[in-house]
Amino acid sequence: MPDSLALYRMIRYIRRFEERSLDLVRAGEIVSGMHACIGQEAVSAGACATLEPDDIVLSSHRGHGHLLAKGCDPKRVLAEMAGKVTGIDKGRGGSFHPSDFTAGVYNATGTVGHGAGIAAGIAWAAKRAGEPTVVLSFFGDGAVTQGALLEGFNLAGLWQLPVVYICENNRYATTLPVDTAVSGTITGRGEAFGIPSSSVDGQDAETVYAAVSEAVDRARSGGGPSLLEMRTYRYHGHHTFELKTRLKYREQSEIDEWKARDPLDIQAARVPEADRLRVDAEIEAELDEVVRFALESPRPDPADAMDHMYADGFRPRAGVSL
Amino acid sequence: MPKLSYLKALNRALGDEMDRDESVFVLGEDMNFALTNVTAGFLDRFGPDRVVEVPLTEQGFTNFATGAAMAGRRPVVEFQIPFLLLLVFEQITNQANKFLLMSGGQRSVPVTYLMPAAGWRAGWGAQHSDQPYSLFAHMGVKTVLPATPTDAYGLLTxxxxxxxxVVFFGPLAALPVREDVDYADLGPIPLGKGRVHRAGTDVTVVALGHLVHEALAVAEELADEASIEVWDPRSVYPFDWAGLAESVARTGRLVVFDDSNRACGMGAEVLATAAEEMRLTAPPKRVTRPDGAIVGAVPELDVALQPDRAQLAEAIRAVLKSPGW
Structure with a gap:
């Protein structure tokens, strides 16, 4: 059974973490900008709550929620977004391509859909080693029109690998509405490969938890992969560049409709108000520390720009020979 | 001494590594029948968990290999046709090769991409005859191109x-090459370490892959005219610039013999670096495929597009005749 208060706490944490991150984007502290998952937090919170510590998550470009829910240190996540050496990837992954092996977050590929095959490879290695590991592979609706994703599905289905594919269908691939991009259905793509597939209300963390639990149990007990389509919505733009471009690809009425089913409100209604207020205050205090840590951490030294390019320390030639 | 062919050297190196290290496994198309012969006998020897037959899903299985490597395995991915490396250029250069950096050094991706049939195959058409090693060097992916069975063994290891x-190019035209070897002498060869196949004092011929054997034949033909050094980088990335500089310091003159297309190929890079950093006494030349060459399906037309012995001999003579800068 899910812990309602813990789920509320995680949704609230992701929401406030990203709202404060957006402030840092506006202030120029997060130079890359970011892909906010605000509105989609129930998917990260509900899905990752089903996992054991050794389970593995593959994230996407809209991944801050996945990282926080999988247990990455929020201080080091925000430091990573701000390009600081104290970040989970020493600032080399940034907001777009973070990984944190200490928390089981292996990758967040920027090439949409390519995590599916990588997830299959990780799951295969774990299965061959006799480990009970389950891999959760997150991607958006934009990924379902990519061939590489379907190739990953095929291998995972063929070899009955312990992967749970989670499609966060937030209805837009950048500006393109899902209905004008996807022929057939998202779940139909899983079914075509013999992968149990279902569509889930992604705004309700406890519904998400129940669906992912079932899929994780199946994967862990040798029953192979699953595909879950999470019907959700992002309240912000694709990326913070939309703060400037103000693209008009969605009607305000549609945004309002989805805000009426805000995952934070849905979960808040399930916990006593006193607990909620206490948790909210704790989160604000913790986030003050997170922001302070990120801002006070040092930026990398340009002399180190070629560090970590090769495992044996090979240094490529410089761009000029003098 | 036993004769070792290039193909058997690949088979031997891969088998030895699979014996030595349980985490090494090989995957590719038609593995169950060892279509390329690189894995002949492996299915019985190592079983289907380590000799993994995959469907026609190059992007899928190349990403799969990245995942398996992140999880501690050492996959060797075999490709049958050179252009498939461009179908998975994204998976190799953008996923696997950038991952160590993107993870801030947390985890590397130890995958070997084995292309045991690189280059032109007579009559097989435009989509089977590429030689894209320069592209991987351009993207900073470790890339090797051994010419001999001993070097093939050592560099695959x-x-x-x-x-x-690491991308391993085994040039198709070098696969039949056989060499007398003492098996005890076979062993790993470091990346980025070139080799003098024939010492000389008048001109350095940098020959890549199967063209090493062509260059040696030309050096022999012209032995009465000039003392030609045939130098083989063996790795195109990292490249043994110090080794090349030593050779050029001896000869002062340079010709590059490279099966890449002319623009932006390894030949171009060698000439540019030599011009910037080395003591050339005369302008250098390169012998390559033409700009943007597409080697098609008619042998006599294809051969006209590939660097050959006559072109090399002509280039060597021109460089030797040059009065200098």
């Missing part, structure tokens, strides 16, 4: 043991 992604 090193590629598999290396913690970074």
């Amino acid at each position: 090193t590629a598999i043991r290396d913690d970074d992604p």
Whole structure:
């Protein structure tokens, strides 16, 4: 059974973490900008709550929620977004391509859909080693029109690998509405490969938890992969560049409709108000520390720009020979 | 001494590494029948968990290999046709090769991409005859191109043991090459270490892959005219610039013999670096495929597009005749 208060706490944490991150984007502290998952937090919170510590998550470009829910240190996540050496990837992954092996977050590929095959490879290695590991592979609706994703599905289905594919269908691939991009259905793509597939209300963390639990149990007990389509919505733009471009690809009425089913409100209604207020205050205090840590951490030294390019320390030639 | 062919050297190196290290496994198309012969006998020897037959899903299985490597395995991915490396250029250069950096050094991706049939295959058409090693060097992916069975053994061994992604090009035209070897002498050869196949004092011919054998034949033909050094980088990335500089310091003159297309190929890079950093006494030349060459399906037309002995001999004579800068 899910812990309602813990789920509320995680949704609230992701929401406030990203709202404060957006402030840092506006202030120029997060130079890359970011892909906010605000509105989609129930998917990260509900899905990752089903996992054991050794389970593995593959994230996407809209991944801050996945990282926080999988247990990455929020201080080091925000430091990573701000390009600081104290970040989970020493600032080399940034907001777009973070990984944190200490928390089981292996990758967040920027090439949409390519995590599916990588997830299959990780799951295969774990299965061959006799480990009970389950891999959760997150991607958006934009990924379902990519061939590489379907190739990953095929291998995972063929070899009955312990992967749970989670499609966060937030209805837009950048500006393109899902209905004008996807022929057939998202779940139909899983079914075509013999992968149990279902569509889930992604705004309700406890519904998400129940669906992912079932899929994780199946994967862990040798029953192979699953595909879950999470019907959700992002309240912000694709990326913070939309703060400037103000693209008009969605009607305000549609945004309002989805805000009426805000995952934070849905979960808040399930916990006593006193607990909620206490948790909210704790989160604000913790986030003050997170922001302070990120801002006070040092930026990398340009002399180190070629560090970590090769495992044996090979240094490529410089761009000029003098 | 036993004769070792290039193909048997690959078979031997891969088998030895799979014996030595349980985490090494090989995957590719038609593995169950060892279509390329590189893995002949492996299915019985290592079983289907380590000799993994995959469907026609190059992007899928190349990403799969990245995942398996992140999880501690050392995959060797076999490709049958050179252009498939461009179908998975994204998976190799953008996923596997960038991952160590993107993870801030947390984890490397030790995959070997084995292309045991690189280059032109007579009559097989435009989509089977590419030689794209320069592209991987351009993207900073460790890339090797051994010319001999001993070097093939040594560099495949090193590629598999290396913690970074490495692309291994086995030139099709070099596969039949056989060499007398003492098996006890076979061993890993470091990346980025070139080799003098024939010492000389008048001109350095940098020959790549199967063209090493062509260059040696030309050096022999012209032995009465000039003392030609045939130097083989063996790895195109990292490249043994110090080794090349030593050779050029001896000869002062340079010709590059490279099966890449002319623009932006390894030949171009060698000439540019030599011009910037080395003591050339005369303008150098390169012998390559033409700009943007597409080698098609008619042998006599294809051969006209590939660097050959006559072109090399002509280039060597021109460089030797040059009065200098």
